[in-house]
Amino acid sequence: MFESAKSMNNLIDQLADLWQKQLIQKFDQMHTETTNMIQAVQDGVEYYQKATKKLSNLKNDLTNQKENIQSMTKL
Structure with missing residues (x-):
């Protein structure tokens, strides 16, 4: 009986170790997946910021x- 309980306890310990390893x-x-998602969002923000700056420069x-064309037509 004692050996059976000891064996059962050993099995429970092994299952707990396996569960812990799987959980880890x-x-x-x-x-890793969260880090990759965060990096993708950061990359998207950087791309958006660069695109916004380029559009702002283009607008300027x-x-x-x-203004140059208008000043030339006034001459």
Whole structure:
């Protein structure tokens, strides 16, 4: 009877160790996926900021060209 309980206790310990390892692996996987998602969002924000700056520069260039054309037509 004692050996049976000891064997059962050993089995429970093994299952607990396995569950803990699987849980740690799952947390590591979720951490990696979350890190990748955060990086993708940061990349998207950086792209948006660069695109916004380019559009702003283009708008300023067009405004300057418009003003130059208007001043030339007044001459």
